[in-house]
Amino acid sequence: MIIITITSILLIPIGVNDVFAQSYTSSLTLDNISSKVKTGDTIIFSGKLVTTSGQAVSSATIYIKDDVAFGRDKVIETVVTDKDGNFRVSWKAVTRSSGSYDFYAIYDGNTNISKSRSLSYIVSVSSSYSGGPTTSSSTSSSGASVKTPAASTSISFDRIPSSIHAGQSVTFTGKLTSNGKAVSNAFVQIMEDDPFSPDQRLTYDRTDSNGKFMATWKVTAGLIEDDFDVYAVFDGDSLYKRARSPDQTMSVLKYGGSIVLYSFPNNANVGDVITFSGKLDFTEKGTKGAIVYIKDEDSLNPDDLLATAYVDSVGKFSVDWYVTQVDRDKEADIYAVFEGNAVLYRLTTCDSGPTKTFGGLCSNTIPLRISGTNDPSTGNQILTGNEYMKLYHSHSFPRTPLVAIVPSPDSYNDVRSHIIPIQEGIRMWESELEGTIGGDWDVNFEVVKPGSLFFNSKPDIIINLVTRDDDSSCGTEYSGVAYISKNKPVQTVVCSTGAGYKSSNTSVSSTAAHEFIHAMGLGHAFNKQGDMMCSIENGKPTCPNVYSKSKTPSKLNYAAVVKLYGTDGYKNPNPSIVSGSKFTASDFTNEGSSTSFPKTIVPKITTNDLDNDGIINSRDNCASVSNKGQHDFDSDGLGDLCDNDHDNDGIENTVDDCRFEAGSFRNNGCPDSFVAQELENIQSKQKTAEQKLEEKKIQAGWYDEKPKEKSAEQKLEEKKIQAGWYDEKPKEQFCFLWWCW
Numbered sequence: 001m002i003i004i005t006i007t008s009i010l011l012i013p014i015g016v017n018d019v020f021a022q023s024y025t026s027s028l029t030l031d032n033i034s035s036k037v038k039t040g041d042t043i044i045f046s047g048k049l050v051t052t053s054g055q056a057v058s059s060a061t062i063y064i065k066d067d068v069a070f071g072r073d074k075v076i077e078t079v080v081t082d083k084d085g086n087f088r089v090s091w092k093a094v095t096r097s098s099g100s101y102d103f104y105a106i107y108d109g110n111t112n113i114s115k116s117r118s119l120s121y122i123v124s125v126s127s128s129y130s131g132g133p134t135t136s137s138s139t140s141s142s143g144a145s146v147k148t149p150a151a152s153t154s155i156s157f158d159r160i161p162s163s164i165h166a167g168q169s170v171t172f173t174g175k176l177t178s179n180g181k182a183v184s185n186a187f188v189q190i191m192e193d194d195p196f197s198p199d200q201r202l203t204y205d206r207t208d209s210n211g212k213f214m215a216t217w218k219v220t221a222g223l224i225e226d227d228f229d230v231y232a233v234f235d236g237d238s239l240y241k242r243a244r245s246p247d248q249t250m251s252v253l254k255y256g257g258s259i260v261l262y263s264f265p266n267n268a269n270v271g272d273v274i275t276f277s278g279k280l281d282f283t284e285k286g287t288k289g290a291i292v293y294i295k296d297e298d299s300l301n302p303d304d305l306l307a308t309a310y311v312d313s314v315g316k317f318s319v320d321w322y323v324t325q326v327d328r329d330k331e332a333d334i335y336a337v338f339e340g341n342a343v344l345y346r347l348t349t350c351d352s353g354p355t356k357t358f359g360g361l362c363s364n365t366i367p368l369r370i371s372g373t374n375d376p377s378t379g380n381q382i383l384t385g386n387e388y389m390k391l392y393h394s395h396s397f398p399r400t401p402l403v404a405i406v407p408s409p410d411s412y413n414d415v416r417s418h419i420i421p422i423q424e425g426i427r428m429w430e431s432e433l434e435g436t437i438g439g440d441w442d443v444n445f446e447v448v449k450p451g452s453l454f455f456n457s458k459p460d461i462i463i464n465l466v467t468r469d470d471d472s473s474c475g476t477e478y479s480g481v482a483y484i485s486k487n488k489p490v491q492t493v494v495c496s497t498g499a500g501y502k503s504s505n506t507s508v509s510s511t512a513a514h515e516f517i518h519a520m521g522l523g524h525a526f527n528k529q530g531d532m533m534c535s536i537e538n539g540k541p542t543c544p545n546v547y548s549k550s551k552t553p554s555k556l557n558y559a560a561v562v563k564l565y566g567t568d569g570y571k572n573p574n575p576s577i578v579s580g581s582k583f584t585a586s587d588f589t590n591e592g593s594s595t596s597f598p599k600t601i602v603p604k605i606t607t608n609d610l611d612n613d614g615i616i617n618s619r620d621n622c623a624s625v626s627n628k629g630q631h632d633f634d635s636d637g638l639g640d641l642c643d644n645d646h647d648n649d650g651i652e653n654t655v656d657d658c659r660f661e662a663g664s665f666r667n668n669g670c671p672d673s674f675v676a677q678e679l680e681n682i683q684s685k686q687k688t689a690e691q692k693l694e695e696k697k698i699q700a701g702w703y704d705e706k707p708k709e710k711s712a713e714q715k716l717e718e719k720k721i722q723a724g725w726y727d728e729k730p731k732e733q734f735c736f737l738w739w740c741w
Contacts, residue, residue, distance in 0.1 A: 030118035056085030067102035117247035157245035182211030193229035270372035302410030333365035389560035390523030394573035404459035425509030439568035482518035
């Protein structure tokens with residue numbers, strides 16, 4: 001026996017409140033609307049909401065809106081779909097304040113059903129039936145003027161990914177047609193529909209001979225939005241009307257991770273050393289070289305930068321901070337942060353989960369109560385015998401010492417002008433030591449720019465360049481501070497501003513030289529009036545008149561450095577240095593003199609100009625490439641020939657279309673004004689060969705003759721023309737970037 005079973009498939013409507021384990025992609029249609037109506041006429045908005053598999057979506061709220069170019073789109077009517085997914089609502093037409101309506105229907109979606117937007121319809125409401133679609137005028141072979149109505153167009157937009165990660169590339173494809181025929185060389189833009197501000201353009205392309213477009217966008221995450229409502233639009237020209245596709249929703253994701261700050265004491269005294277340590281993990285990327293900032297949260301001002309940590313290959317970080325007062329209430333609110341960028345989420349220890357680029361509430365900081373007051377940390381007089389330098393230790397360097405200059409990320413524009421003075425201050429040690437005793441006393445620099453998330457190499461010393469807003473002691477209790485530590489990277493602070501003033505370049509250079517050599521293991525000068533290395537220790541000045549000092553190191557200072565490291569740079573640290581020992585005036589006199597130190601050392605001839613451009617390496621902002629002009633467009637201390645980001649906008653030159661104008665990722669590194677001009681140039685180009693051919697066809701009378709067969713739509717169009725619907729030419733629509741009017 002053979003049994004034949006016939007199975008029928010029934011599509012069951014989906015209710016918006018139904019709970020499903022799966023999600024659906026919706027499709028929303030809005031039925032055709034007449035392009036011309038009179039004031040007081042009734043317009044019927046009708047259509048249907050279904051899934052891409054054809055299932056009706058019931059009980060869904062549909063908004064009928066007017067697309068407003070320079071503001072928030074206006075809701076015209078609200079309607080709910082029936083059991084079959086259909087909707088229908090009427091509206092009494094009123095005249096728009098300016099221009100024509102741009103009606104569309106939109107469903108905002110829910111956890112199970114995606115957001116969906118219909119095609120748009122341009123509708124003109126006037127007191128009488130007048131005007132019509134844009135027309136193009138030409139002259140027939142008989143010399144008579146011919147008005148040819150602009151042809152309607154339709155744009156298809158192929159399905160896009162439902163989600164994608166920032167940093168990846170996505171290609172948008174589709175086709176532009178008119179009455180079933182391809183429209184070639186048309187300018188199609190891929191836009192992101194923003195309900196609260198002008199839509200932004202993601203990318204663009206021109207259609208090929210088959211009407212197809214293919215535009216690629218390197219994905220960047222939005223500042224606020226995670227879900228992008230993307231559509232394709234052709235804004236029309238003299239021959240064809242505007243067309244816009246329905247929206248498709250694409251979630252733009254960043255790579256996440258986590259950050260942990262391990263416990264530390266809740267109370268400390270000024271001068272104590274606290275070690276901040278923790279762990280940083282990424283879901284998709286290695287952590288080696290990542291930058292973690294230790295900060296004090298300040299709700300009214302930029303957060304105070306306390307220390308900058310280097311993250312190793314397993315995600316661990318550890319950094320020492322010598323305790324100072326940072327807030328007037330003597331309590332610091334501590335947190336660690338990985339700042340994030342367009343690809344990686346910003347991660348903090350004071351928020352639960354990743355935050356937006358501009359930060360979260362930061363409500364889970366760790367309080368640190370600080371007791372005590374800060375000691376200020378700040379010439380070449382003839383020695384009298386009781387002067388000395390304090391020595392602490394010397395570091396071992398397997399390569400040329402690397403100093404990372406970290407401008408406060410919250411105050412970058414305020415401090416960036418002092419990046420080069422810091423380098424010049426540190427180079428004072430190099431130039432004098434190399435010129436007097438020879439050897440290679442070079443120091444390499446890395447400037448950590450805004451948006452930099454990783455060090456290029458692990459630094460030996462970190463100089464945090466801060467303002468008074470970052471560190472409340474700047475300008476009142478010190479101009480800089482260094483932490484004498486054998487643990488690298490050694491932390492230092494240099495103040496760019498004080499109490500109501502900006503420090504001079506000379507002062508910043510002197511402070512940088514002072515704090516750098518502290519980090520190298522040299523202490524203060526004592527009893528030597530005017531010496532650059534004089535300061536205050538334990539509340540007492542180390543020299544007479546400590547606030548009137550030289551801006552450059554003294555020979556006693558240089559000789560003490562030689563005691564720590566020998567005569568050939570920082571290659572041979574002295575292992576016999578006892579922490580807290582003294583290098584006295586007598587030691588200096590016995591080993592050298594006030595004019596030449598040490599006596600027994602003959603100056604060496606060194607080749608310190610690798611690129612042979614006449615500028616020694618220690619003064620050359622691009623030591624590996626000849627650049628006599630030392631051009632540095634963004635004043636970051638790195639010469640243009642060695643700088644992979646000339647305009648300092650966080651976009652590397654290789655992908656920056658405007659290398660010397662700061663811009664944004666969405667414009668491929670160009671400012672909005674540049675992109676606007678580019679678009680204007682594209683749209684103002686001469687007509688294409690195909691457009692010229694079309695005009696010649698009109699002039700030759702190709703369209704004077706009635707076509708052999710006409711569709712019902714063409715016949716209706718002819719009746720509208722005969723009825724005078726198109727006697728008046730409506731205002732043309734002009735578009736500038738993503739704004740139209």
